[in-house]
Amino acid sequence: MTSPADAETGEPDPSLRHLLDRATLVEQRIRRTVHIRQLTDPNPDDAFRGLYLSDETIHRLLDSGRPLDSTVPDDADSALLAEAEARADAAARAGSPTRLRTLAHDFGLSALDVEILLIALVPDLDDRFERFYGYLNDDVTRRRPSIGLALGLCGLSAADAAARARLSPRAPLCAGGLLLVEEPDRPFLARALRVPDRVTAHLLGDDTPDPRIVDLLAPWQDVSGVGDPAPLARALTAEEPLAYLREDQGGAGTALGASALSRAGHGVLGLDLERLARDPQPAEAVRILAREARLTSAGLVCGPIDALVRDNPEVIRLVADTPLPVVLAGRAPWDAAWSSRPPLLLHAPRVEPTARAALWSDAYGATVPAGLNLTRLLSPFLLTPDQITRAARGAAQSAALDGGTLRPDHIRAGARAQNAAGLDRLARRIEPAVGWSDLVLPPGPLAQLRELTARARHRDRVLGEWGMRPGGGRGRGVTALFAGDSGTGKTMSAEVIAADLGLDLYTVDLATVIDKYVGETEKNLERIFTEAAGINGVLLFDEADAIFGKRSEVKDAHDRYANVESAYLLQRMETFDGLAILATNLRANLDDAFTRRLDLVVDFPLPDAGHRRRLWDRSLGTALPRATDLDLDFCAESFELAGGNIRSVAVTAAYLAAESGSPVTMPDLIHALQREYQKLGRLTLASEFGPYMSLLTD
Secondary structure, three states, rough: OOOOEEOOOOOOHHHHHHHHHHHHHHHHHHHHHHHHHHHHOOOOOOEHHHHHHHHHHHHHHHHHOOOOHHHHHHHHHHHHHHHHHHHHHHHOOOOOOOOOHHHHHHHOOOOHHHHHHHHHHHHHHOOOHHHHHHOOOOOOOOOOOHHHHHHOOOOOOOOOOOHHOOOOOOOOHHHOOOOOOOOOOOOOOOOOOOHHHHHHHHHOOOOOOOOOHHHHHEEEOOOOOOOOHHHHHHHHHOEEEEEEEEEEEOHHHHHHHHHHHHOOOOOEEEEEHHHOOOOHHHHHHHHHHHHHHHOOOOOEEEOHHHHHHHHHHHHHHHHHHHOOOOOEEOOOOOOOHHHOOOOEEEEOEOHHHHHHHHHOOOHOOOOOOOOOHHHHHHHOOOHHHHHHHHHHHHHHHHHHHHHOOOHHHHHHHHHOOOOOHHHHEEEEEEEOOOHHHHOOHHHHHHHHHHHHHHHHHHHHHHHHHHHOOOOOOOOOOEEEEEOOOOOOOOHHHHHHHHHOOEEEEEEOOOOOOOOOOOHHHHHHHHHHHHHHHHOOEEEEEEOHHOEOOOOOOOHHHHHHHHHHHHHHHHHHHHOOOEEEEEEEHHHHOOOOHHHHHOOOEEEEEOHHHHHHHHHHHHHHHOOOOOOOOOHHHHHHHHOOOOOHHHHHHHHHHHHHHHOOOOOOOOOHHHHHHHHHHHOOOOOHHHHHHHHHHHOOOO
């Protein structure tokens, strides 16, 4: 066997040369064994070997057995071995340790283990050995070495208990996944030995991961600016270390773990536990992952652990007990039953706004226009480092489609695209399509709404960096109450806030929350809060008094369970990390304890005449043709309606104009007002309709 030369230097690759040198020694031993067998074989060229037993073969087996003692290394083998190892020593001194030696060290292989591994490996290096092994096995159909043949080639007795133990399931070769003992239904000595293709590829210099685990790997790498990895790196230098990094939304647990492993001198192999939870054979996948990590001298960074907590805790134990440096990340508290070894428990910091901007800029890969404030644009989004990378790439694609100029809406769209889809099944998602100019409100409520957006934008700085909400396990959430009559602009205001922050608006459907069975409403709410913690959006509870009502005196079981529901909500709202808005027409029905936990309470009054005039004009819009007889001043002065009612009147008038095929006229508006009054149960009084009373229909 000869070693191919390096394409650049023209010198043989030291690692591959060492492997082939050792394989050549195995070849010499096999040649001697074949020669010995031929001396006593009555028909060495039999093409049907193994398919039948002749009398001569039976007599040979009875009289002489299988004399392989002459395969023990002789002086010539010792000289070749010394020469091969001397070249490997020189390569190690030059900073290029050979892969075979590294593998033997990392997997704890003995000299005998290495010999057995090479005996099983040579058919994958040279197909001639298939025929050699078929001959030595007395069966042309069995072209892999058997355990008995391997032991014989090593000059060992088949009855050597210590040698046989090197091929047990718990021995380094098999436990590490370097050697497969196949055909378990055969007697022990007749079982075939095979080296997995991934191990062969590694020894030949190929580091492509095993196809079995490619879909489970995650691109978690060393990222700067996400906390201090030095303490964790020191802990990862211990023997078989285990660490658990508990993180919040937007936490940098996986990035911090990868950074610490790199500083501790390990490679990084990222494992997506959500994909592992869906794997049909997770135990097999973990074994192959462990082998991959050991082949590449890497540690495992695994997350999020939450995907396995409820239904697959045994898989957590499989990962945690892997004899490697393992860093787990997730939001759930650590359970001691998940591992037989105690983990180092740490808290993973969030990626703060300035770090988000730096990571986003690095991932974007091009010059960001000078007018864009990345820190401000990304501050409402709680994103992990890999989400930031994907968001930057998504923004780059959107900008390319729009002509190549990066705009704020591209940045926000890329960040929103990282939201999980789980909340869409529990709430209705609304992509904001309105802005501050569409709101018609008095200065007071308008100023409060702007304060609310400022709280959402700067919460990481105020509550995180400045620590303005210490203790109590409180989250960094922002919660507000919008109180006012129906149609006064509560839902639209929530949409405007979401648009200003660049977030989606999720309206909670009470039909998916309220349940007549005890405890089910709380479970539904917990699912909503849990899913909301994984997305960047504004959560709107419309008609909030239905689920955030006052606690009452307990007179029967119904009162007790109603109070339990309210108490749960009080606790859950305080630990919520997102932006939640409660909207109600009945502020007095809300529990006072909720009010204390709110960041802002915004009262939405009914509009006065001046605001109603603006609402009439905005509701009719600019595209709807208007007749010259429209008297919007009269409508604003005479009809005390909320903005939602005015918008409904405008829509009805537009339908009437579309049916008549003419611009909207004053009779159309009066007829639409009459229909709105009928919906509201209000009387049509002459004092309100004045000169247009005659236009009313029965």
